[in-house]
Amino acid sequence: MDESTPQIRIDTWLHALRESGYRLTPSLRAVVAVVAESHHALTPMQVLALAQAGDAEISRATVYRTLEKLVELRLVQTVHDASDCLRYVAGDADHQLLVICPQCGRSDAVQSERLMGLVNAIAADHGYRLKDRLLQIFGICPECQ
Ligand SMILES: [Zn+2]
Structure with missing residues (x-):
């Protein structure tokens, strides 16, 4: 995708989230991994579905909260798709x-x-x-x- 490998990107994002006062729960880690590793701009529901494949306990609130914070931290950017749904993609x-x-x-x-x-x-x-x-x-x- 770019010069940073997915693992470096994941570590960078987790570090930034922790610095922002977030607790690095398994749910949050799963959400971060899905977005950091994806080559697609994903809807929050797609992020939820993919993250749940590894951990069934993830809530929608965790997905939205994490995505919003990653955008605020300028690690993820939002794009609008053909049906004007908001999608999230690594943009770091x-x-x-x-x-x-x-x-x-x-x-x-x-x-x-x-x-x-x-x-x-x-x-x-x-x-x-x-x-x-x-x-x-x-x-x-x-x-x-
Ligand atoms: Zn296509």
């Missing part, structure tokens, strides 16, 4: 372009310093200083075409 790398299939949620991260330089230059031309370091574009993936 700088200079990242995320290509997302709105039909199945598949996402691929592309690192491009050159693109980010261009985006920064365009923003600067219009007097803006960029705040968000993540770009999303949508396209129908090979499987959905």
Whole structure:
């Protein structure tokens, strides 16, 4: 997906959540692992179903609370799918372009310093200083075409 392996990503996220006062329960760990390892932008219900495969005790509240916090920590970003449902996808790398299939949620991260330089230059031309370091574009993936 990008330069960070799933395990490094999981450790980073768990560390950030613990620093934010979260208790690293098995449920929270399961939710983090599902999102960190997925190559798809997932709906909360998909996260719940996948996390429950390993631990049946996970509540919806845990899924929502964890996802919201990960977004707040800028480790996960939200995307809207074809039916305007909110999906969650790992977005924790700088200079990242995320290509997302709105039909199945598949996402691929592309690192491009050159693109980010261009985006920064365009923003600067219009007097803006960029705040968000993540770009999303949508396209129908090979499987959905
Ligand atoms: Zn697709």
